[in-house]
Amino acid sequence: MSFQKVAKKQDFEKNDKKLVVVNDQEILVMKVENDYYAIANKCPHMGGSLFKGNLENGVITCARHGAKFDAKTGKALGKPKILFLEFKVEDDQSYPIKLEENDILVDIEN
Numbered sequence: 001m002s003f004q005k006v007a008k009k010q011d012f013e014k015n016d017k018k019l020v021v022v023n024d025q026e027i028l029v030m031k032v033e034n035d036y037y038a039i040a041n042k043c044p045h046m047g048g049s050l051f052k053g054n055l056e057n058g059v060i061t062c063a064r065h066g067a068k069f070d071a072k073t074g075k076a077l078g079k080p081k082i083l084f085l086e087f088k089v090e091d092d093q094s095y096p097i098k099l100e101e102n103d104i105l106v107d108i109e110n
């Protein structure tokens with residue numbers, strides 16, 4: 001385990017998201033209700049930036065083709081669609097979060 005500081009709690013409003021870079025990897029850190037979660041920013045479908053998507057009710061929707069992921073676990077909840085075709089999508093990678101006072105730490109080496 002190797003937790004690295006990525007943000008401060010006060011950087012987030014309720015149901016907010018931030019893009020951070022840890023060891024050259026883009027990580028999407030989200031606040032859902034009062035807890036924080038981290039998943040890979042790169043959509044498992046075709047690599048779209050999930051940061052550019054919409055976060056609502058704990059679900060992040062990829063802006064490119066509409067795949068949906070659980071912000072807490074990275075689990076795929078909705079398939080991407082191109083025109084009227086639906087495609088399979090893998091779950092996104094999620095990462096452990098640790099809070100130390102006002103700091104948010106992520107471990108991407110898990």
Ligand code: FES
Pocket residue numbers: 043044045046047048062063064065066067080081
């Ligand atoms: S790249 Fe995210 S849904 Fe296609």
